[in-house]
Amino acid sequence: MHNRPPDHPAVSLPKPHGPKAHPGGRHSARLPRATHARHATTDMYMAHRHVGRKPNWWFVAGCALFMICYFLPWFSAGGGSLLGFEVSYYVPRVLQAKYAAPGLVLASNSLWIFAFIGVWALFALGDEFTGMRRSKNRWWLRLVTAFAPLIALVFVIGTFAMLNADVLAEIGRGVQSAGAGTAAVGVIGIFAALLGLSSFGLWVMLIAMVLCGVSVAVHPRPAPAANHAHHGAPAPAH
Numbered sequence: 001m002h003n004r005p006p007d008h009p010a011v012s013l014p015k016p017h018g019p020k021a022h023p024g025g026r027h028s029a030r031l032p033r034a035t036h037a038r039h040a041t042t043d044m045y046m047a048h049r050h051v052g053r054k055p056n057w058w059f060v061a062g063c064a065l066f067m068i069c070y071f072l073p074w075f076s077a078g079g080g081s082l083l084g085f086e087v088s089y090y091v092p093r094v095l096q097a098k099y100a101a102p103g104l105v106l107a108s109n110s111l112w113i114f115a116f117i118g119v120w121a122l123f124a125l126g127d128e129f130t131g132m133r134r135s136k137n138r139w140w141l142r143l144v145t146a147f148a149p150l151i152a153l154v155f156v157i158g159t160f161a162m163l164n165a166d167v168l169a170e171i172g173r174g175v176q177s178a179g180a181g182t183a184a185v186g187v188i189g190i191f192a193a194l195l196g197l198s199s200f201g202l203w204v205m206l207i208a209m210v211l212c213g214v215s216v217a218v219h220p221r222p223a224p225a226a227n228h229a230h231h232g233a234p235a236p237a238h
Helices: 032-049 057-069 084-089 092-096 102-131 139-146 148-160 163-177 186-195 200-218 222-229
Strands: 073-075 081-082
Touching: 032 092, 032 200, 057 081, 057 139, 057 200, 073 084, 073 200, 081 084, 084 092, 084 102, 092 102, 102 139, 102 148, 102 222, 139 200, 148 200
Parallel strands: none
Antiparallel strands: 073 081
16 A cells, blocks of 8 residues: 555644735735845945035046147247147147158157147046046046146157257257247257247146146045935945
């Protein structure tokens, strides 16, 4: 004979009625701790998604001035002016047409690096706004943006320093004849003489550098715990 299971179990369990009949329902009383923990975790996650920060207006203003100064006069002499984008576009052509010397093509084309200051400022400005929702604080990006003109100037001076002394002397005489107040002797002398011809576009760039430099120190760090409390969810444990 085969052992057959009984037709009815020895102990019959009562069937759930009322709110307990629907474990996932609104009034479910089964596993209250797990349900509450799940809702708390969901609220915490949704609150964390909305954590953000306001834009750093010092940095925004500095990047805007960097892009604007590229279309302003950088140098003025003899009733004429040289705009920022003309320094990168026209000056290399004039130097290569007037002077023929080894290394002049590299030195003159190095002026294109000034054009990338505005492009870098545009990239940094976009990163500032896109990083607001993620509470990103790339202080190093603001620092590099503040010193971008100095980095570009050092690179240009280094390329012009490789030119022949005779070519530098001719370029210096050309700068001095344009109305520079000081003698343009050597690479440093040429760039120092150009400061005597500077226009308000370079001063706008200087203001942009100061604003971006200040933004590194005054930008507050995001505080996710405060935002969680504002949304009514508990702050995550550290």
